[in-house]
Every structure is written in structure tokens, then in C-alpha cells.
Amino acid sequence: MPAGTLAAPPAPTAPAATGGWLVRRGSRLPAWLLAVLALGCLAVLAALPALVSQADTQLLVNFFVLLVMSVMWNLLAGYAGMVSIGQQAFIGLGAYGVLVLAMNGVPTIASIPLAALVAAVISLPVSLVVFRLRGGYFAIATWVVSDTAMLVISSVSAIGGGTGHAVPGLASLSPRAFGRVTYYAAFVVVVLAVGGAYALLRSRLGLVLAAVRDDEIGARSAGARVLRARRVVFVVAALGCGAAGALLAVSQLQVQATAVFSVQWSAEMIFVTLIGGIGTMEGPILGTIVFYLLQQNLANEGAWYLIIFGTLAVAIAIWAPKGIWGTLERRLGLSLFPLTHRVGPVAGTSRPPRSPGRPTPHVERGPGAGARSGP
Amino acid sequence: MAPLLQLSGLQKRFGEVRIADGLDLELEQGAAVGIVGPNGAGKTSLFGLISGDLRPDGGDVRLDGRAVNRLDAASRCRLGLGRTYQVPRPFEGLTVFENVLLAAQQGAGTRGRESHAVALSSLDRTRLSPDANRPAGSLGLLARKRLELARALATRPRLLLLDEVAGGLTDPEVRELVEIVRAANAEGMTVLWIEHVVRALVATVSRLVCLAGGTFVADGPPQEVLESDAVRAIYLGSTVAVAT
Ligand SMILES: Nc1ncnc2c1ncn2[C@@H]1O[C@H](COP(=O)(O)OP(=O)(O)OP(=O)(O)O)[C@@H](O)[C@H]1O
Ligand SMILES: [Mg+2]
Numbered sequence: 040m041p042a043g044t045l046a047a048p049p050a051p052t053a054p055a056a057t058g059g060w061l062v063r064r065g066s067r068l069p070a071w072l073l074a075v076l077a078l079g080c081l082a083v084l085a086a087l088p089a090l091v092s093q094a095d096t097q098l099l100v101n102f103f104v105l106l107v108m109s110v111m112w113n114l115l116a117g118y119a120g121m122v123s124i125g126q127q128a129f130i131g132l133g134a135y136g137v138l139v140l141a142m143n144g145v146p147t148i149a150s151i152p153l154a155a156l157v158a159a160v161i162s163l164p165v166s167l168v169v170f171r172l173r174g175g176y177f178a179i180a181t182w183v184v185s186d187t188a189m190l191v192i193s194s195v196s197a198i199g200g201g202t203g204h205a206v207p208g209l210a211s212l213s214p215r216a217f218g219r220v221t222y223y224a225a226f227v228v229v230v231l232a233v234g235g236a237y238a239l240l241r242s243r244l245g246l247v248l249a250a251v252r253d254d255e256i257g258a259r260s261a262g263a264r265v266l267r268a269r270r271v272v273f274v275v276a277a278l279g280c281g282a283a284g285a286l287l288a289v290s291q292l293q294v295q296a297t298a299v300f301s302v303q304w305s306a307e308m309i310f311v312t313l314i315g316g317i318g319t320m321e322g323p324i325l326g327t328i329v330f331y332l333l334q335q336n337l338a339n340e341g342a343w344y345l346i347i348f349g350t351l352a353v354a355i356a357i358w359a360p361k362g363i364w365g366t367l368e369r370r371l372g373l374s375l376f377p378l379t380h381r382v383g384p385v386a387g388t389s390r391p392p393r394s395p396g397r398p399t400p401h402v403e404r405g406p407g408a409g410a411r412s413g414p
Numbered sequence: 415m416a417p418l419l420q421l422s423g424l425q426k427r428f429g430e431v432r433i434a435d436g437l438d439l440e441l442e443q444g445a446a447v448g449i450v451g452p453n454g455a456g457k458t459s460l461f462g463l464i465s466g467d468l469r470p471d472g473g474d475v476r477l478d479g480r481a482v483n484r485l486d487a488a489s490r491c492r493l494g495l496g497r498t499y500q501v502p503r504p505f506e507g508l509t510v511f512e513n514v515l516l517a518a519q520q521g522a523g524t525r526g527r528e529s530h531a532v533a534l535s536s537l538d539r540t541r542l543s544p545d546a547n548r549p550a551g552s553l554g555l556l557a558r559k560r561l562e563l564a565r566a567l568a569t570r571p572r573l574l575l576l577d578e579v580a581g582g583l584t585d586p587e588v589r590e591l592v593e594i595v596r597a598a599n600a601e602g603m604t605v606l607w608i609e610h611v612v613r614a615l616v617a618t619v620s621r622l623v624c625l626a627g628g629t630f631v632a633d634g635p636p637q638e639v640l641e642s643d644a645v646r647a648i649y650l651g652s653t654v655a656v657a658t
Contacts, residue, residue, distance in 0.1 A: 262521030
């Protein structure tokens with residue numbers, strides 16, 4: 040600790056301990072339980088291709104793709120306050136990235152991260168333009184960017200123009216091997232997307248996003264660089280959506296501009312995020328699960344399928360505006376992806392400092408105790 | 415050495431209301447200065463101009479000799495300018511500790527355990543430690559005002575702008591607050607404090623300015639300023655205005 044800085048705190052005594060207080064991240068569920076749950080989920084997902092049919096594997100890939108998209112949209116809209124309806128721009132760029140790379144002999148699987156990176160790099164100049172606008176104008180601008188990208192790309196005949204192009208490379212695999220390859224590629228992308236989003240929200244940047252969500256002016260005057268935080272999220276979301284688009288290209292072995300640049304993707308990611316619970320890590324995951332369960336059970340009902348989705352969206356908007364998880368979380372007070380900091384005494388095991396009413400005038404031991412009684 | 419804060423020819427108006435009409439002010443390093451003035455004089459707006467929330471129509475704000483006109487509020491904070499808001503702006507969904515942690519990480523540029531230490535230390539100074547884990551949204555007005563102070567302190571400012579942090583406090587609470595601010599000032603923090611609770615100011619500052627009609631109508635030792643004709647006329651004027 041540099042001497043002479045204002046309000047310099049006393050040197051910490053124990054690991055993660057600060058002047059008698061310990062800062063932990065957590066929820067009501069113990070960390071080991073959450074870790075076991077996470078590992079259990081990963082193990083089940085890793086084993087699934089051996090347990091389910093070929094068709095189900097393909098379905099799971101589509102599930103993963105939508106999951107990645109909604110996790111990204113949730114970062115944008117739920118945490119950074121940027122309602123984009125143009126994320127299909129980066130889905131399309133990711134898909135075409137895979138196509139172009141594969142056509143140039145890059146191994147298809149290796150092309151997924153590269154294509155995602157291309158989408159992320161392109162999102163930087165895009166952010167310079169769309170960040171000039173706010174709210175509804177921002178949303179429309181993202182859509183315009185996406186349609187522009189689609190028009191430009193479908194005018195290039197070397198990559199199929201408007202009719203699309205097959206992705207070379209994986210077609211020679213047996214259906215079974217192909218199913219496995221695409222499944223594990225999608226699985227890795229999901230783990231990175233969910234893990235990355237969680238890591239981002241736990242970082243200093245995540246705290247900035249949470250503060251800005253509550254009071255932007257207050258956050259700025261406390262030193263938070265809001266524009267920078269938003270830009271990072273925008274690029275991360277482009278990276279994620281680019282990866283999702285790359286997965287689409289790989290799993291469908293075909294890229295067609297109006298399909299990959301379709302605003303339908305935005306509609307779906309918004310829908311699942313809202314029903315699951317916007318602004319929570321769990322929301323988009325739960326929402327995507329609900330979406331796929333409904334879709335599987337209603338696929339034969341024709342138009343009813345759309346009517347039921349619409350009704351569900353309206354019902355949730357009215358009675359549970361925080362979505363399914365948001366409502367559950369408030370009732371149960373638990374979190375599977377804890378972000379909250381908890382301050383507790385170092386020696387004590389359980390009770391964090393808590394007072395029933397007004398602040399008490401005295402604290403027996405605190406970090407600043409040494410700061411004022413210095414030499 | 416350049417003054418820590420220098421305002422020169424600062425201009426700002428909202429429509430017909432003149433907030434700043436060519437304001438000049440210099441604050442030496444380590445000074446403690448109070449600002450008084452009638453309601454609506456533009457004291458809070460002046461803090462907005464200094465901290466970067468508001469853009470001046472003309473004139474300069476210099477921090478440590480450096481013109482900061484083109485810098486946003488976050489950059490000014492990172493240069494060592496901490497402020498509180500008269501109407502508190504807590505991050506309601508975060509805990510009290512996290513409110514202050516944000517300031518320690520962003521404003522003071524600390525990370526990891528050091529940021530925890532800075533945050534805990536400023537909670538301790540403001541006697542908010544017992545509330546560390548409470549959601550800031552559940553705090554009452556007085557605790558919110560303390561949190562404003564804690565957050566500003568956690569940015570480790572060289573210049574601390576306080577906007578009516580003593581309003582509504584009981585006598586012992588005012589004394590406690592004065593003690594906190596004096597301690598910060600004694601460590602070298604420069605303080606500029608807007609306050610209607612004059613006894614808190616008098617106990618803390620060595621210089622008082624009075625803002626009215628877009629200019630500083632008085633400037634000097636607290637007692638002299640409070641007894642000056644200009645200040646008496648203004649406060650008398652506002653009393654009459656209220657009475658009629
Ligand atoms: N953003 C704004 N737009 C228009 N007018 C404003 C704005 N902010 C403040 N004002 C007006 O400017 C004047 C000065 O307001 P300000 O809050 O700065 O006064 P103040 O001296 O802090 O008053 P008080 O002692 O009541 O806190 C008021 O008449 C107010 O209505
Ligand atoms: Mg004011």
C-alpha cells in the first residue's frame with residue numbers, strides 16, 4: 040500500500056481479509072453446491088450425444104445457438120441498457136466468416152473462433168456509428184446496419200449472392216460423426232459464452248454496468264467510464280453472436296443471406312430473454328429451455344404455436360415483468376450465478392454485519408481504525 | 415504552485431436564470447471553503463459545472479492548473495475530484511459496500527483487495543460499516559447522504575465537493591459529520607462545501623463565499639462574510655420574499 044495516499048487503509052492481514060473484514064462473493068447457496076451443480080450440468084451435457092438420437096443432437100445444437108444469442112442479448116439490453124434489434128448483423132457475419140474461411144481451406148472447426156473474431160472486429164467501427172444514438176434510435180440503427188450488411192454480402196456472387204452457398208469441409212463426414220463434431224463445437228461455445236458473460240459481470244466492468252443501470256450520472260461522477268463499458272459489452276456481444284452464426288453455418292452446411300441476417304433471430308433472443316428474466320444470468324438460460332420445451336410440444340399444433348407464444352409473452356410482460364427467474368429469485372432469494380459481495384468478520388463464520396435500522400454510531404473494529412490513529 | 419481549483423469567467427444560464435455570470439474562484443491545496451447563498455442561487459449547478467455534469471456557456475475550470483473543460487465527469491473524478499449530490503444518487507440495487515466499491519475501483523483506480531480496503535475504510539469513516547450488506551435502496555435519507563459522502567471519499571479525491579450533506583441531521587450527527595470532514599481536510603483533502611446549516615460550515619471552513627445572482631457577493635473569513643451587508647441583505651431579502 041503506498042504510503043501517504045489519502046485514506047490509505049491499513050495493510051491487509053490475512054488473504055482476502057481487510058482490516059478485520061472479509062469480502063466474499065456469494066448467495067444463500069454455498070459455493071461448493073454451486074460448483075457441484077455446474078460440474079453436474081457440464082458432465083450431463085458432455086455425455087448427451089451418446090445418450091440421445093441423431094435428431095435430438097441436432098436439436099440441441101440449435102438450442103445452444105439460441106442460448107448463446109440470448110446470453111449476449113441479455114448482456115446488451117439487460118446489463119448495458121442497449122436494446123439492439125440488429126444482432127443478426129453479427130450472426131450473419133459469423134456465418135459468412137465460416138463460409139469464406141472454409142472456401143479458402145481453413146479447417147471448418149478452426150474457422151468458428153476466427154469468424155467470431157471477425158464479427159467482433161467489425162463491431163468496433165459499427166459501435167462508433169450506432170453509439171451516437173440512444174434508445175429507440177439506437178435499436179433501429181442496429182437493424183439498419185444488419186440489413187446493410189445483408190445487402191452488401193448478397194451482392195457478392197463469389198459467396199453465392201442472394202441464393203446462398205454450401206459450406207465445404209465437413210460434408211464428407213458420416214452423419215454420426217458430423218453430429219458429434221457440431222455438438223461439441225456448440226457445447227464449447229456455450230460454455231465459453233455463459234462462463235465469459237459471468238466472468239464479465241463479476242469483474243470491475245460488471246460492477247460498472249450494475250451501477251450505471253441504477254444511476255448513470257452517479258456512476259460517472261464516481262469515475263465510471265460508461266461509454267467504454269458499453270463498447271466492451273457491444274464487442275463481446277458481437278463476438279458471441281458471431282460464434283452463434285458460425286455454429287449455424289457449420290451445423291447447416293449452408294449459408295444464405297436472408298436466413299442468417301433475419302430479424303427473426305433478434306425476435307427469438309428477445310423473447311427468450313424476456314420470458315426467462317432480463318438482467319439475470321439465469322434468465323436467458325431458463326428462457327431458452329422453456330422456449331424449446333414449448334416448441335417441441337407445440338410443433339404439431341400449427342398456428343396455435345404462435346398464438347400460445349404470443350399469449351405467454353404478453354402474460355409475462357403483465358404479471359411477471361422480471362421474467363420467470365426474476366420472479367423466482369425475488370421469492371426465494373437465491374442465485375445460481377452470485378454476483379453480490381458479502382462483507383463479514385474475518386474470524387466469524389456466518390453473520391455479516393447487519394443492522395436493523397439506522398446506522399449505529401460506533402463500530403468496534405473496522406478497516407479505517409488504523410488510518411486515523413497513524414503516527 | 416497552481417491553485418487546486420481555479421474557475422475563471424465561468425458563465426452559465428438556464429433560459430433567463432443566470433447561474434454563473436463570470437465566476438472567478440481559486441482554491442489553494444488543502445483549503446476548506448464553504449459556499450452559502452439563497453435557494454436557487456445556482457450552488458448545485460456550480461458543482462455540476464466543476465464536476466462535469468453541466469457544460470459552461472463560457473469560461474474555464476482548471477484542476478491543478480489543467481483545463482478540464484473538455485473532460486467528462488468520470489475523467490475529472492479520476493483526476494481527483496469527488497462530489498456528493500444534494501439529492502442522493504445511490505445505486506439502489508447494489509449493496510452499500512458495492513456502492514462504495516465502485517467508487518474505489520473506478521474513481522481511485524484500485525482493484526482487488528486494495529479496492530476492498532479502500533471501500534471498507536470509507537464506510538468505516540462514515541460509520542456505515544454496519545450497513546455494508548444492505549441494499550442501498552433500503553436506506554433512509556440520512557443514510558443515503560452518508561453513502562454519498564462515503565462514495566465520494568472512496569474515490570480518494572484531492573478536491574471534495576460536498577452539497578448539503580448536513581441538512582436534516584441532529585446536533586450530535588452534525589458534530590460527527592464535521593469531525594469526518596475535518597479529518598479528511600487535515601489529511602490534505604481540499605474541501606468545498608455547500609451548506610445551509612451554517613454552524614457546520616463555521617466549525618469546518620476557514621473561508622466562506624456567498625453566491626447570489628450569478629456572482630460571489632462575499633468572500634472571506636466565515637464570521638466576516640456572515641456579518642457582511644451583502645449577505646445580510648440577501649438573507650433578509652429572501653425572508654421578506656417568503657413572508658410576502
Ligand atoms: N438542468 C436545469 N435546467 C433548467 N433549470 C435548471 C436546471 N438545473 C437547475 N435549474 C434552475 O437553476 C436554478 C439554480 O438551481 P440550483 O439547484 O443550482 O440552486 P441551489 O443554489 O443549489 O439551490 P438550493 O439551495 O435550493 O439547493 C434554479 O432556479 C433551478 O430551477
Ligand atoms: Mg442545491
